[in-house]
Amino acid sequence: MNSTEDPAADPTDRASLESDRNFLLRMRDRERKLLGKIDEAVARIEDGSYGRCEECGAPIGIERLKARPVTTLCIQCKSEQEERERRG
Ligand SMILES: [Zn+2]
Numbered sequence: 807m808n809s810t811e812d813p814a815a816d817p818t819d820r821a822s823l824e825s826d827r828n829f830l831l832r833m834r835d836r837e838r839k840l841l842g843k844i845d846e847a848v849a850r851i852e853d854g855s856y857g858r859c860e861e862c863g864a865p866i867g868i869e870r871l872k873a874r875p876v877t878t879l880c881i882q883c884k885s886e887q888e889e890r891e892r893r894g
Contacts (some may be wrong), residue, residue: 809845817853840876843876844876846876846894847876848851848879851879857871859878859879859880860878860879861880861883861887862880862882862883864880864882865880866880866881867880867881
């Protein structure tokens with residue numbers, strides 16, 4: 807019983823293992839961020855600030871909350887933020 811199976815032996819396999827691993831790491835990272843956002847959303851529900859934009863204080867539309875329950879910005883502030891990010 808001498809296993810010679812080595813994932814590093816075949817470069818193609820290794821590349822796909824690498825990308826699987828990167829994919830899983832990205833997934834985990836995204837999930838961790840999402841879990842953090844959910845915790846924050848629950849805290850905001852508890853302190854009564856849920857559903858208000860944290861930037862301008864305006865109510866976030868119910869449709870937007872349904873689509874993105876963890877959002878902290880109204881659509882206007884969100885698009886301004888995205889615009890700033892795009893410009894760097
Ligand atoms: Zn706002």
